[in-house]
Amino acid sequence: MAVGLKEEALEFKKNRILEVASELFFRKGFTRTTLEEIATALSVTKPFIYQYYATKADLLADVCLRTTALAAERARLARENRGTPTERLRRFVNSLAHEVIKGRIYLAVYFREEQHLPEAARLKLQEDHRRFNRALMDLLEEGRASGEFTISDPLVAMQAITGMTTWAFFWFRPDGRLTAEAVADEMALLAMRAVGARSKRR
Incomplete structure (x- = not known):
């Protein structure tokens, strides 16, 4: 059960990154959006995003x-x-x-x-x-x-x-x-x- 809850928490965090990133890519375009902007919108630091995505x-x-x-x-x-x-x-x-x-x-x-x-x-x-x-x-x-x-x-x-x-x-x-x-x-x-x-x- 604990493993399941941990996986759910990780999936939730990943989904939030995708939601925010997609919104910014949609509004500003991929090339004009930075990882720092995505992190700011999520109220996290860039290393948090790097846990899930290398680039x-x-x-x-x-x-x-x-x-x-x-x-x-x-x-x-x-x-x-x-x-x-x-x-x-x-x-x-x-x-x-x-x-x-x-x-x-x-x-x-x-x-x-x-x-x-x-x-x-x-x-x-x-x-x-x-x-x-x-x-x-x-x-x-x-x-x-x-x-x-x-x-x-x-x-x-x-x-x-x-x-x-x-x-x-x-x-x-x-x-x-x-x-x-x-x-x-x-x-x-x-x-x-x-x-x-x-x-x-x-």
């Missing part, structure tokens, strides 16, 4: 990898969990939309600052994308084979669903007309229509 680029890598790794894992679970393809795709799109909205600053930093990533992080991002695409493609192929989805090209369907869901990071506003829950529900409904599934909003 600012390593910190950027974790900011960028956070959402891609999570998305890949969600896609894997959607492919492997129980339920019909329709049920699993609906749950997947809903949960992914929630995560995109929740982590929209992380995604904004990723799309804008990707060129500053270390090579190892670039390779990991590419692998996350491949895992995501493979899992979602498998799910769409399964739905087509079972007759639940009326799609002629799963690749096009995958790109359409991914683009629609991911782009929410750009336009969603917390003080806007729609809540995150409403957007996620609508995205799931649109995905069902895109694959031609006969389903009702839940």
Whole structure:
């Protein structure tokens, strides 16, 4: 139990570093943000950050990898969990939309600052994308084979669903007309229509 609590405390501290760093990278840009500024915003010293990250680029890598790794894992679970393809795709799109909205600053930093990533992080991002695409493609192929989805090209369907869901990071506003829950529900409904599934909003 003590080990678990210690790990939780370490994870909490690491998450706080990522939250603050992503905010500063978003507002000022990666190159114009210093580790000292991140430390000041956290009310700590730079050595505290060095316990977790050797360089600012390593910190950027974790900011960028956070959402891609999570998305890949969600896609894997959607492919492997129980339920019909329709049920699993609906749950997947809903949960992914929630995560995109929740982590929209992380995604904004990723799309804008990707060129500053270390090579190892670039390779990991590419692998996350491949895992995501493979899992979602498998799910769409399964739905087509079972007759639940009326799609002629799963690749096009995958790109359409991914683009629609991911782009929410750009336009969603917390003080806007729609809540995150409403957007996620609508995205799931649109995905069902895109694959031609006969389903009702839940």
